[in-house]
Amino acid sequence: MNSIKNTARIAGFLLLLIAVLAPFSILYLPSTLIVPGDAATTANNILASDGLFRLGIVVDSVVVLLEIVLIGILYVLLRPVNRTLALVAAFARLAMTVVMAVNVFNSLGVLLLLSGAGYLTVFEPDQLDALVLLFLNLHESGVYIWQVFLGLHLIVLGYLVFKSGYFPRILGILLMVACLGYLMDSFGILFPSSEAISIVSSVLLVATVIGEVSFTFWLLIKGVNVEQWERRARESA
Numbered sequence: 001m002n003s004i005k006n007t008a009r010i011a012g013f014l015l016l017l018i019a020v021l022a023p024f025s026i027l028y029l030p031s032t033l034i035v036p037g038d039a040a041t042t043a044n045n046i047l048a049s050d051g052l053f054r055l056g057i058v059v060d061s062v063v064v065l066l067e068i069v070l071i072g073i074l075y076v077l078l079r080p081v082n083r084t085l086a087l088v089a090a091f092a093r094l095a096m097t098v099v100m101a102v103n104v105f106n107s108l109g110v111l112l113l114l115s116g117a118g119y120l121t122v123f124e125p126d127q128l129d130a131l132v133l134l135f136l137n138l139h140e141s142g143v144y145i146w147q148v149f150l151g152l153h154l155i156v157l158g159y160l161v162f163k164s165g166y167f168p169r170i171l172g173i174l175l176m177v178a179c180l181g182y183l184m185d186s187f188g189i190l191f192p193s194s195e196a197i198s199i200v201s202s203v204l205l206v207a208t209v210i211g212e213v214s215f216t217f218w219l220l221i222k223g224v225n226v227e228q229w230e231r232r233a234r235e236s237a
Contacts, residue, residue, distance in 0.1 A: 012219025
């Protein structure tokens with residue numbers, strides 16, 4: 001009985017760790033190093049903070065590894081509700097993780113462009129700076145892409161939590177609302193000049209944070225209702 005409760009708490013710990021680490025490269029580094037539209041200044045900022053930029057790559061890689069472990073644990077927690085949907089949730093988060101892993105190559109591309117290697121002398125300095133900014137913009141676009149898969153994961157996860165009987169239903173509702181926040185943020189880049197979409201996206205992202213934080217701390221503190229989980233597990237066996 002303690003085993004599944006501990007499994008839930010491990011999932012909560014991993015979610016919390018990811019929530020602490022991921023904003024470093026998604027929010028902090030871009031706001032610190034990237035000057036929108038100014039390739040030269042951006043490149044100089046990265047060269048001056050080379051260690052910080054490399055740390056961002058390490059953090060991204062650690063998050064990818066944590067996500068792989070989390071996917072398996074969430075599947076174990078939710079498969080008694082519906083094995084098929086639990087697999088859908090797992091594969092959606094796995095697809096997100098693959099995109100995150102591939103996105104690390106954009107950051108590595110920046111390091112290569114700024115490495116001063118001899119074969120790069122065919123490019124003028126301003127061309128190299130432009131390529132650096134291009135790779136950074138691709139990295140940002142990669143974030144919007146993996147958010148789509150995270151949105152799919154959250155709506156299925158929310159439904160499973162809602163139907164589980166061993167989590168509070170309100171958590172499931174909050175997670176499904178969280179899905180809308182990520183989807184609106186991702187598809188909002190197609191309409192960058194729309195102020196209405198920007199406002200709605202901001203409101204939904206606040207709801208997204210509430211939903212994910214609530215689920216994370218519930219797992220950490222409460223875990224699952226063990227009796228209900230075991231009953232559902234026996235029924236689905």
